[in-house]
Amino acid sequence: MRILILGGDGYCGWPTALHFSYRGHEVAIVDNFARRLWDHEIGAMTLTAIAPLSERLRSWKRLTGKSIESSIGDVTDYEFLSSVFKTFEPEAVVHFAEQRAAPYSMIDRQHAVFTQVNNVVGTLNVLFAVKEFQPDCHLVKLGTMGEYGTPNIDIEEGFIKIQHNGREDVLPFPKQPGSFYHLSKVHDSHNIAFCCKIWGVRATDLNQGVVYGTMTDEVALDQSLVNRFDYDEIFGTALNRFCVQAAISHPITVYGKGGQTRGFLDIRDTVRCVELACLHPAQPGEFRVFNQFTEQFSVLELARMVEAAGKKLGLSVTIDHLPDPRVEAEEHYYNARHTKLADLGLKPHLLSESLLDSLLNIAIEYRDRIDMSLLLPRVNWRKSRNDRKSAPALAMAATGAGTGHSAK
Amino acid sequence: MRILILGGDGYCGWPTALHFSYRGHEVAIVDNFARRLWDHEIGAMTLTAIAPLSERLRSWKRLTGKSIESSIGDVTDYEFLSSVFKTFEPEAVVHFAEQRAAPYSMIDRQHAVFTQVNNVVGTLNVLFAVKEFQPDCHLVKLGTMGEYGTPNIDIEEGFIKIQHNGREDVLPFPKQPGSFYHLSKVHDSHNIAFCCKIWGVRATDLNQGVVYGTMTDEVALDQSLVNRFDYDEIFGTALNRFCVQAAISHPITVYGKGGQTRGFLDIRDTVRCVELACLHPAQPGEFRVFNQFTEQFSVLELARMVEAAGKKLGLSVTIDHLPDPRVEAEEHYYNARHTKLADLGLKPHLLSESLLDSLLNIAIEYRDRIDMSLLLPRVNWRKSRNDRKSAPALAMAATGAGTGHSAK
Numbered sequence: 001m002r003i004l005i006l007g008g009d010g011y012c013g014w015p016t017a018l019h020f021s022y023r024g025h026e027v028a029i030v031d032n033f034a035r036r037l038w039d040h041e042i043g044a045m046t047l048t049a050i051a052p053l054s055e056r057l058r059s060w061k062r063l064t065g066k067s068i069e070s071s072i073g074d075v076t077d078y079e080f081l082s083s084v085f086k087t088f089e090p091e092a093v094v095h096f097a098e099q100r101a102a103p104y105s106m107i108d109r110q111h112a113v114f115t116q117v118n119n120v121v122g123t124l125n126v127l128f129a130v131k132e133f134q135p136d137c138h139l140v141k142l143g144t145m146g147e148y149g150t151p152n153i154d155i156e157e158g159f160i161k162i163q164h165n166g167r168e169d170v171l172p173f174p175k176q177p178g179s180f181y182h183l184s185k186v187h188d189s190h191n192i193a194f195c196c197k198i199w200g201v202r203a204t205d206l207n208q209g210v211v212y213g214t215m216t217d218e219v220a221l222d223q224s225l226v227n228r229f230d231y232d233e234i235f236g237t238a239l240n241r242f243c244v245q246a247a248i249s250h251p252i253t254v255y256g257k258g259g260q261t262r263g264f265l266d267i268r269d270t271v272r273c274v275e276l277a278c279l280h281p282a283q284p285g286e287f288r289v290f291n292q293f294t295e296q297f298s299v300l301e302l303a304r305m306v307e308a309a310g311k312k313l314g315l316s317v318t319i320d321h322l323p324d325p326r327v328e329a330e331e332h333y334y335n336a337r338h339t340k341l342a343d344l345g346l347k348p349h350l351l352s353e354s355l356l357d358s359l360l361n362i363a364i365e366y367r368d369r370i371d372m373s374l375l376l377p378r379v380n381w382r383k384s385r386n387d388r389k390s391a392p393a394l395a396m397a398a399t400g401a402g403t404g405h406s407a408k
Numbered sequence: 409m410r411i412l413i414l415g416g417d418g419y420c421g422w423p424t425a426l427h428f429s430y431r432g433h434e435v436a437i438v439d440n441f442a443r444r445l446w447d448h449e450i451g452a453m454t455l456t457a458i459a460p461l462s463e464r465l466r467s468w469k470r471l472t473g474k475s476i477e478s479s480i481g482d483v484t485d486y487e488f489l490s491s492v493f494k495t496f497e498p499e500a501v502v503h504f505a506e507q508r509a510a511p512y513s514m515i516d517r518q519h520a521v522f523t524q525v526n527n528v529v530g531t532l533n534v535l536f537a538v539k540e541f542q543p544d545c546h547l548v549k550l551g552t553m554g555e556y557g558t559p560n561i562d563i564e565e566g567f568i569k570i571q572h573n574g575r576e577d578v579l580p581f582p583k584q585p586g587s588f589y590h591l592s593k594v595h596d597s598h599n600i601a602f603c604c605k606i607w608g609v610r611a612t613d614l615n616q617g618v619v620y621g622t623m624t625d626e627v628a629l630d631q632s633l634v635n636r637f638d639y640d641e642i643f644g645t646a647l648n649r650f651c652v653q654a655a656i657s658h659p660i661t662v663y664g665k666g667g668q669t670r671g672f673l674d675i676r677d678t679v680r681c682v683e684l685a686c687l688h689p690a691q692p693g694e695f696r697v698f699n700q701f702t703e704q705f706s707v708l709e710l711a712r713m714v715e716a717a718g719k720k721l722g723l724s725v726t727i728d729h730l731p732d733p734r735v736e737a738e739e740h741y742y743n744a745r746h747t748k749l750a751d752l753g754l755k756p757h758l759l760s761e762s763l764l765d766s767l768l769n770i771a772i773e774y775r776d777r778i779d780m781s782l783l784l785p786r787v788n789w790r791k792s793r794n795d796r797k798s799a800p801a802l803a804m805a806a807t808g809a810g811t812g813h814s815a816k
Contacts, residue, residue: 078517109486109536113529120528120595121521124588128517131792152577153570162561162570162582167741169560174570174579175598180532183602187528187595190583194591198735198789327606333575381606384539 002026003278004088006075006126007096008068009053010035011228012142012211012270016094018218018225019271020278021066028069028088029053030081030097034118035228038104042388044232044374047244047366048214051224059224075122078129085133092278094140095126098188102146102179102326103234103379107386112180119184120191127195138281139203140274141192143185145263145293145336147207149176150329155336158205158289178328179381189289196287203286204277208270209263209293212239213355214362216268227267229362232374239264239302239351239359241375246310246317247363248370255377256324258300259331263293263338266349276344291338294348309356313364325377410434411686412496414483414534415504416476417461418443419636420550420619420678424502426626426633427679428686429474436477436496437461438489438505443636446512450796452640452782455652455774456622459632467632483530486537493541500686502548503534506592510554510734511642511787513589515794520588527592528599535603546689547611548682549600551593553671553701553744555615557584558737563744566613566697586736587789597697604695611694612685616678617671617701620647621763622770624676635675637770640782647672647710647759647767649783654718654725655771656778663785664732666708667739671701671746674757684752699746702756717764721772733785 003020007013008029021027031053039045051059057068069088073080075097098119099105105115123141130137148155151174160173172193175186188205195201214229230236231244242252265273273292282288297305303319310317324330342348349355363370379386411428415421416437429435439461447453459467465476477496481488483505506527507513513523531549538545556563559582568581580601583594596613603609622637638644639652650660673681681700690696705713711727718725732738750756757763771778787794 109532112536113532116528116532116595116599117525120524124517124521124524128520128792151579153572153575153579160570160572160582162568164561164568167561171559171561171582172584174568174582176580177598177602180599180602183595183598186598187524187591190585190591190594191524191588194585194588199792384536384607 001278002089002091004028004030004084004090004093005096006030006093007098009033010096011230012267013096014056015216015219015227015267016096016271016274017068018060019216019275021060021068022064022218028071030071030073030075030084032072032074038235042232042234044234044371045369046228047231047363047369048226048229050226050228056225059222063221075125076118078125081125081129082133085129090134090137092138092140092281093126093130094274094278095123096142097122098142098184099181101235102181105179105181105184106379106381107388109384115181116184116187120187123188123191127192127201130201131195131199135200136284138278139192139201140277141188141203141205143189143205143207144182145207145209145291146182147175147177147186147189148173148336149178150332150334151176152333155291157291157337157340178326193287196285200285202282202284203288204282205287205289206273206277206292207289209265210237210239211265211267211270212237213267213359216271231370233377233379238299239306242303242306243359243363244370245375246306246315247360247367248372249316250372250375251318251320252303252306253375253377254299254303254319254321255326256321256330258303258321259298260328261296261298261332261334263291263296263336264351265293266351266355268349269294269346272346273341276341276346280344290340291336292341293338295350296334296336305351305356309353309360313357313360322377325380327381409686410497410499412436412438412492412498412501413504414438414501415506417441418504419638420675421504422464423624423627423635423675424679424682425476426468427624427683429468429476430472430626436479438479438481438483438492440480440482446643450640450642452642452779453777454636455639455771455777456634456637458634458636464633467630471629483533484526486533489533489537490541493537498542498545500546500548500689501534501538502682502686503531504550505530506550507589509643510587510589513587513592514787514789515796516792523589524592524595528595531596531599535600535609538609539603539607543608544692546686547600547609548685549596549611549613551597551613551615552590553615553617553699554590555583555585555594555597556581556744557586558740558742559584560741563699565699565745565748586734601695604693608693610690610692611696612690613695613697614681614685614700615697617673618645618647619673619675619678620645621675621767624679639778641785641787646707647714650711650714651767651771652778653783654714654723655768655775656780657724658780658783659726659728660711660714661783661785662707662711662727662729663734664729664738666711666729667706668736669704669706669740669742671699671704671744672759673701674759674763676757677702677754680754681749684749684754688752698748699744700749701746703758704742704744713759713764717761717768721765721768730785733788735789
């Protein structure tokens with residue numbers, strides 16, 4: 001299958017591209033390196049030292065004999081995107097090419113506007129490109145479980161049957177997103193559903209949970225293929241950040257009570273879910289929604305699991321409850337269905353002690369790259385301007401790495 | 409009350425500004441004249457010959473002794489919008505300043521992207537300006553009944569109580585918008601609800617039906633205050649267009665079967681609804697939704713009412729069913745609640761024979777300005793590029809006005 005990976009240099013996109021390439025699919029990556037630019041903007045490098053894309057792709061060819069094409073450009077540039085569609089003629093397009101951090105979108109007005117315009121226009125362009133150049137191409141779009149918020153009823157996969165005043169209908173599940181970023185994904189979902197209806201586009205919206213881990217079978221082949229691992233307050237996902245904190249005996253930073261419950265998944269399941277979606281495409285005109293996660297945890301449960309695993313490794317781990325910088329329920333009902341990917345054959349990698357050990361070991365291996373000043377939240381949902389230049393009241397890393405930006 | 413009217417030179421904004429000013433409120437208008445520009449872009453002038461804003465405001469001062477401030481600029485320009493907020497310090501901001509035509513948004517990719525970016529960024533800017541400069545200011549935002557689509561259950565006002573698997577919650581009513589324009593309003597609604605939650609903004613989202621008419625008590629004071637009256641396939645609302653067609657004995661153009669049922673209201677009720685919302689503001693942090701229409705009709709019912717009224721006036725009126733250029737259900741259940749504005753005191757102007765007579769008489773009065781080439785739909789939802797330059801197979805107006813663009 002000819003598969004176009006938009007955002008193929010990123011945390012989820014890169015291992016997904018390798019996964020497909022390894023299995024013999026013809027893969028092309030589109031990326032504008034925005035994610036690498038944001039590293040510089042916020043002064044936070046990935047814990048792992050990732051290679052430039054050109055080097056990654058040369059290594060991949062050397063190691064496996066397989067070629068992955070790359071086109072460098074921005075999906076919000078329709079002329080560029082059109083040329084990629086016309087040249088590569090994708091049968092599936094996997095769309096990761098969005099700004100994906102809630103805190104980034106909440107820094108200030110500029111970041112909110114950028115996030116929504118970037119994500120909405122990029123996705124509109126992809127939809128128009130599919131319609132105009134590859135109408136039978138299957139769009140696999142990364143959404144987020146955060147589109148649903150935390151309703152007091154069970155969360156279904158995209159749609160819910162509602163009985164009301166003696167009548168009934170199956171309608172889109174109501175959305176209550178919790179950041180300008182999450183809102184952008186809700187906007188995307190509505191736009192995609194509409195294009196499926198009017199143009200017969202085939203689309204799968206993957207409402208993904210919080211991803212953890214960095215390693216897949218393909219990434220593990222060589223150091224030159226290493227994936228990003230973000231631990232900072234902006235791009236670091238909860239479990240990754242907790243492991244880094246444990247590795248340097250920094251208190252694990254739980255926001256508020258920690259009763260915030262979310263769906264989580266291993267990055268090995270991310271790549272497998274995307275593969276399953278591509279191998280079993282939506283029908284023409286079908287807008288299909290899969291909830292893409294494997295387990296639910298509260299943030300405090302995660303913290304306690306890291307605490308236990310850390311202690312086993314001889315680390316001194318404590319848990320701190322910080323005032324929640326987000327506006328969200330700190331305790332709530334949460335029960336989200338996630339059976340459609342399992343029905344297609346997903347065998348989940350559940351969060352186990354051994355995985356926690358390996359995550360902690362990665363954090364320990366790269367501990368001299370950790371910048372402690374990046375661990376505490378500086379973006380407050382209640383403020384419309386967050387000045388990230390003013391450091392929080394916190395000493396810099398005492399682990400010997402100074403700013404932590406030394407190349408490794 | 410100090411009331412800022414964003415988009416105060418437009419079809420709904422202008423009579424709203426006059427209505428508030430007449431009642432002694434301090435009114436300021438913001439407009440960038442985008443709507444007048446689109447007249448030139450699509451080659452369709454308002455049937456009524458509207459005066460420039462500066463002239464309108466001079467007349468208003470002369471006729472009533474009342475001043476309305478104006479600031480010319482774009483709400484997507486935050487520096488401009490901020491300066492208006494800081495200078496005028498509004499207690500209520502009424503936000504009409506969006507691209508408001510579904511067909512315009514469906515012309516092609518550029519128009520879709522423009523509509524969504526313009527509307528979403530403008531509303532984000534208004535939300536940030538409220539938060540930063542006037543946190544107690546009440547935002548009254550024009551949405552649309554089209555956000556709901558046509559579900560097979562009763563439509564509630566913004567929220568619905570859902571019982572599911574033995575639990576229940578009150579959640580945002582599911583949205584199924586039918587154009588890139590309607591989608592932009594759904595995006596806005598989600599963004600506004602979020603800002604109410606995180607910042608305590610007070611907001612009322614007015615999900616307005618299709619507006620008809622052109623006259624309010626204030627507009628009627630003098631010819632120089634005359635309001636726009638659009639009848640073209642892009643900006644013309646259904647009833648206005650039907651009256652124009654009847655006036656020149658052009659068949660009334662019903663799309664498809666005409667079973668499409670929508671909420672409608674008289675423009676006199678638009679201004680009154682906005683007034684009621686401002687006089688009874690939302691609470692801090694409250695996101696309130698009113699369905700703003702007074703009667704439901706199917707498009708075919710409307711056409712038949714115009715046919716009957718036209719015949720009474722001696723016009724030769726016929727009804728044509730065209731292939732529906734939109735992708736929508738041509739027959740469906742529709743029952744939308746609209747009690748909240750009535751509870752606040754709205755006394756509706758229901759669509760009567762006498763109103764239809766007066767609308768038809770306006771169309772007849774201005775018949776030499778009618779351009780028949782603008783009446784047939786040229787924007788097809790099923791196409792991603794609609795070339796409006798190629799005229800439909802239709803003779804130009806036989807009513808003596810040629811292109812119809814002569815000034816009156």
